[in-house]
Amino acid sequence: MRLIALLLLFWCIPSVWATQSTPYKLDIGRGGQCVKDPQWMRKNHMQLLKHQRDEAVRKGARDNKISLKTCVECHASLKDNSVIARDDSFCVACHRYEAVKLDCFECHSGVRKSYWLKRNAK
Amino acid sequence: MSEVNNQRRAFLKTSLGAAAVAIAPGMLLFDMAHGSTEPVSGKVRWGMLIDTNQCKPGCDECVTACNTENGLSGGKLPTDSQWIRKIEIKDISTGRQTSLPMMCQHCEHPPCVDVCPTAASFKRADGIVLVDRHRCIGCRYCMMACPYKARSFVHEPIHDQNPDVPRGKGTVEGCSMCVHRIDEGLQPACATSCPNKAILFGDLNDPTSPIAQKLRVVASTQVRADLKLNTGIRYQGL
Numbered sequence: 001m002r003l004i005a006l007l008l009l010f011w012c013i014p015s016v017w018a019t020q021s022t023p024y025k026l027d028i029g030r031g032g033q034c035v036k037d038p039q040w041m042r043k044n045h046m047q048l049l050k051h052q053r054d055e056a057v058r059k060g061a062r063d064n065k066i067s068l069k070t071c072v073e074c075h076a077s078l079k080d081n082s083v084i085a086r087d088d089s090f091c092v093a094c095h096r097y098e099a100v101k102l103d104c105f106e107c108h109s110g111v112r113k114s115y116w117l118k119r120n121a122k
Numbered sequence: 123m124s125e126v127n128n129q130r131r132a133f134l135k136t137s138l139g140a141a142a143v144a145i146a147p148g149m150l151l152f153d154m155a156h157g158s159t160e161p162v163s164g165k166v167r168w169g170m171l172i173d174t175n176q177c178k179p180g181c182d183e184c185v186t187a188c189n190t191e192n193g194l195s196g197g198k199l200p201t202d203s204q205w206i207r208k209i210e211i212k213d214i215s216t217g218r219q220t221s222l223p224m225m226c227q228h229c230e231h232p233p234c235v236d237v238c239p240t241a242a243s244f245k246r247a248d249g250i251v252l253v254d255r256h257r258c259i260g261c262r263y264c265m266m267a268c269p270y271k272a273r274s275f276v277h278e279p280i281h282d283q284n285p286d287v288p289r290g291k292g293t294v295e296g297c298s299m300c301v302h303r304i305d306e307g308l309q310p311a312c313a314t315s316c317p318n319k320a321i322l323f324g325d326l327n328d329p330t331s332p333i334a335q336k337l338r339v340v341a342s343t344q345v346r347a348d349l350k351l352n353t354g355i356r357y358q359g360l
Binding site: 053054055057058059062063064069072106108109111112113116120 | 159162279282293
């Protein structure tokens with residue numbers, strides 16, 4: 001009986017641990033939920049961004065709620081205002097763990113617009 | 123008991139009020155600063171009328187403003203991006219000198235769009251000719267096709283872009299008529315920066331707009347009108 005209880009305990013600990021944290025360190029910035037729940041976003045954010053980018057660039061329909069700029073505005077680190085600056089930055093940490101190349105930020109700015117404007121104000 | 127509840131209510135009310143006051147201006151600004159979720163209308167055609175009589179030789183305020191707005195280096199080497207440039211021309215027979223800014227003419231029938239193999243070069247419904255850098259493969263056919271030499275190729279990696287103006291190595295770019303500003307209801311940077319108000323920006327299709335009214339009364343020309351591209355940028359006094 002004690003053995004079964006012990007086994008159960010060992011069996012439960014990893015699952016509890018897995019639901020409570022990610023296997024990598026992640027700075028979610030201001031965070032919060034504005035589009036969909038986090039699990040849905042983890043799986044589908046790229047579809048939203050791709051859809052939004054074509055609508056915005058080619059038709060001029062700028063849906064502010066799902067634009068990359070708005071994502072960065074909330075998810076940039078509160079320390080350095082960036083989603084790409086460090087290994088545990090919001091975009092970098094996950095993409096590195098999943099080994100998915102992230103090339104949005106070869107052209108797009110990875111820092112908060114509000115911070116960029118403040119820094120570049122004359 | 124009721125006294126305690128009243129205190130609690132008062133506290134909740136004041137804190138809610140304070141929170142609303144703190145958040146509201148930010149929310150309002152955030153909403154106002156962004157464009158519409160609706161696609162742009164094909165009824166509009168954005169254009170400019172450039173009065174070369176007002177354009178002063180040696181002045182390059184529009185070029186500087188464009189560089190600052192779009193994050194260009196300002197260099198003039200063949201490998202530097204130039205979205206707008208000042209040119210001085212002289213009629214040899216009369217000696218009359220003219221100064222004017224030259225940039226993407228936002229044609230109705232743009233040759234750059236015709237030649238693009240990936241449909242990256244395109245004309246938006248409101249007449250602005252743009253490069254979709256998500257599709258651009260950097261072949262530079264559009265640069266060859268453009269009669270105005272209006273486009274540039276990005277040769278080097280770019281860092282610290284304006285969040286409103288993404289730019290990147292390996293793609294072609296050109297004057298976007300400050301599309302990010304237009305979508306926010308602002309005017310292009312060159313038009314607002316001109317000290318002599320030589321650049322008039324507006325909707326060519328709206329008969330009540332200042333630009334359409336002025337085009338009705340003054341003589342204006344399109345550069346290389348013989349190509350029948352029907353440019354959105356018109357020049358006065360050329």
